[in-house]
Amino acid sequence: MSRFAPIFFNPADYFTYVLDQEIRAAGMPGGYCGFALHLSAEPDRDRLQQRLDLLVERFPIASARIERLGKRHAWQPTGQSIPLELHRCESAGDDDTEAQGILLRIFNRPETRALTLHWIARASGGILLLNWNHPLLDARGAKILLDFLGSERPDSFKESASLIEAKLAQWSPWRKFWLLMKAKRHNNQANSLDSCLPTLAEQGPQTLALQVRRYDTEQSRRIAKLAQQHTGMAGRTLYYLGCLMRAMESLGPPAAKAGYCIPYAFNLRRQNAPTPVFGNHVGCLFAQATREKVRDRKALFEHLLAQHIRVVRDELDFAYLPLMWLGQWLPPAKYAKFLRKQHSGGELSSLWFSDVGDLAWAKNGFLGVPVTDMSMMCWMTLPPGLALLVGQVNGSLTLSYNYLSPAVDKVWLDALMAKMDNELLESETE
Amino acid sequence: MSAKIARARRSAPALARASSSFTYRLFKPMKEQLKAFIFSELIYHEDPAAFGDDDDLLEAGLDSMGIMRLIMFAEKEFGVILPDTEIEPDNVQSLNALENWIKQAPQNA
Structure with missing residues (x-):
């Protein structure tokens, strides 16, 4: 099967899509969710970008858009790379407030991509934000995806079919x-x-x-x-x-x-x-x-x-x-x-x-950097x-x-x- | 040789395997049945065979939904009643604890 074959929604994907459409109809960006991991230091950004490239190669659905095919909806892989987006806290003072402000600015902006990854650099360490459209994956899947990005053995990760079906x-x-x-x-x-x-x-x-x-x-x-x-x-x-x-x-x-x-x-x-x-x-x-x-x-x-x-x-x-x-x-x-x-x-x-x-995170944290905290977001x-x-x-x-x-x-x-x-x-x- | 006898001879080994499998399931030790259910339906483990009878199921990931599903499996499979009031760590913490709880439980008439 072609790497770019469409992947049809499973029943729970469609359930979240329906709520995504309700949110959009009300003038908001859509059913987006975010995991914000606080890291004690900056991870190796080149290595992280390589992992994102590997993610798209191994799981083409990671970079996809929603299409209607007949009576059903599906994810149509695009093959486009997912760039790690960089942001920086500028203030010398309370960068907790500024960091959260950046998080919310990212989350409140209109978004067309189903999955984006951001590094918000702070005076010390920073925040890694995974932002995703809910029809693409659930919270547990987002954790597994982060494990893939931060793992020493990304090849050990495999996909499997819909558990609902x-x-x-x-x-x-x-x-x-x-x-x-x-x-x-x-x-x-x-x-x-x-x-x-x-x-x-x-x-x-x-x-x-x-x-x-x-x-x-x-x-x-x-x-x-x-x-x-x-x-x-x-x-x-x-x-x-x-x-x-x-x-x-x-x-x-x-x-x-x-x-x-x-x-x-x-x-x-x-x-x-x-x-x-x-x-x-x-x-x-x-x-x-x-x-x-x-x-x-x-x-x-x-x-x-x-x-x-x-x-x-x-x-x-x-x-x-x-x-x-x-x-x-x-x-x-x-x-x-x-x-x-x-x-x-x-x-x-x-x-x-x-x-x-x-x-739980691996003993050496995320790509070798300890995870110190987290927050979560959703529309x-x-x-x-x-x-x-x-x-x-x-x-x-x-x-x-x-x-x-x-x-x-x-x-x-x-x-x-x-x-x-x-x-x-x-x-x-x- | 008639076609009927030929078919019977071809299906005999399959029948024997099925019968043996049924017999095995019928007499399979309780803990093995519980373990098979837990690691195929409830908890992922890299090496279920290495999971000991006294190892901590809750530490291994057995959560509240998993506990309920395990209880319902045990009640159906072993024909017992496991009261909701007895759902506590001492009874579900390990395969040994589970087996003891099930063996002491009243039969479902």
């Missing part, structure tokens, strides 16, 4: 239909509790802003311990989601309705698998609770845990896959309406959320206009609050972050 192929048509019906019922149920939102705004020009909250290793350990106490083996994600709901509720959500609904993804890859690299291989779950439930901390975590276990036991996680398969055949606007709109006409998601977990639809991206590096938890300005009020967000601190660390709570 592999899972769908395991099921008979009747099983797929049964799961589809389950997913539809589950979706209907989620849409019947109107979701609180962080803004009343639904339109108008927006820029993406970012506030990052970092916890030191001691605080991060405390949070992990509290998560274990409250949500047990269901993992820390539910703890973060519960704390966030409580933070919003105690502050008062700007668009106050009946409850909170936060979608979160689960990955179909095996843990630590170095493949697939490209494509989206994720399904979707919902954490949902009434405002009354949210006000009772103990009851909320019990509820979220029971909800999660029930969803997995009833296979409602996998049930979303045939739903995504069917969605591929819908035009973007119609599919987006199904995904976003509740029965009342309001937005389903109280905010967007992603937890990438603990990101989102309006509403909700707010996304919380969570990750951990070197035992230190980072919460990246991405929000649309002026839709989300910064004063409200600062207060939300303070409430979230209290909830996560269980300080000043009832």
Whole structure:
């Protein structure tokens, strides 16, 4: 097969494409995401550029554009190289603020390429920003891609086929239909509790802003311990989601309705698998609770845990896959309406959320340079206009609050972050 | 030789292999079945054969979703009920711990 043969979207790629189109229709650059790795020194830029060239050669999809082929969409490789873009902090003083300003300037500019890589040089070290269009790959894939770029053995990285399609192929048509019906019922149920939102705004020009909250290793350990106490083996994600709901509720959500609904993804890859690299291989779950439930901390975590276990036991996680398969055949606007709109006409998601977990780097870091920190970025639809991206590096938890300005009020967000601190660390709570 | 007998003779080795495979699966030790499921579906490991029965599955990458899927696999495969209230590190930390938990669990009538 030609290196430049088109690569058709898998169902999850199309899902993210639909949201990308919603974001663009609202006047924003699109469904772009970013990983910003803080490095203690400048990596060998020539070696990094060689790796980018190797990336395009080994994985032609890395440099591709979206094309419509018949009823389907596909990535059409272009063969164009991906240049490492260079930026520099000029100020002698606080270059943290300046570096973040550069990050946001890159992220807010209109972009036509699906993948770009940037080095933002600081007085000491700098930030490596990987910026990508979500239909191209998911967050786990972005980590694998960074591992490829920084690896001593890039030849060990291979691509493999869509995991969603592999899972769908395991099921008979009747099983797929049964799961589809389950997913539809589950979706209907989620849409019947109107979701609180962080803004009343639904339109108008927006820029993406970012506030990052970092916890030191001691605080991060405390949070992990509290998560274990409250949500047990269901993992820390539910703890973060519960704390966030409580933070919003105690502050008062700007668009106050009946409850909170936060979608979160689960990955179909095996843990630590170095493949697939490209494509989206994720399904979707919902954490949902009434405002009354949210006000009772103990009851909320019990509820979220029971909800999660029930969803997995009833296979409602996998049930979303045939739903995504069917969605591929819908035009973007119609599919987006199904995904976003509740029965009342309001937005389903109280905010967007992603937890990438603990990101480990090779002993010698990224191309021999230690990774000291990270932050994450993503555009989102309006509403909700707010996304919380969570990750951990070197035992230190980072919460990246991405929000649309002026839709989300910064004063409200600062207060939300303070409430979230209290909830996560269980300080000043009832 | 009739065509029917010829077909039977050609398919006999395949049948024997299938039967042997079924028998092997039927009598395959529990830990081997668990290990096969874990490393084919849940965790990537460069050398699953080298993973010991007391090695830490959580350190190896078994996460919350993986634990749930593992429990559902064990319940279906071994015909037991593993209560949600017993999902804790002591019961899922290693292949030995898992096997003990499953062997003590009530049968699913």
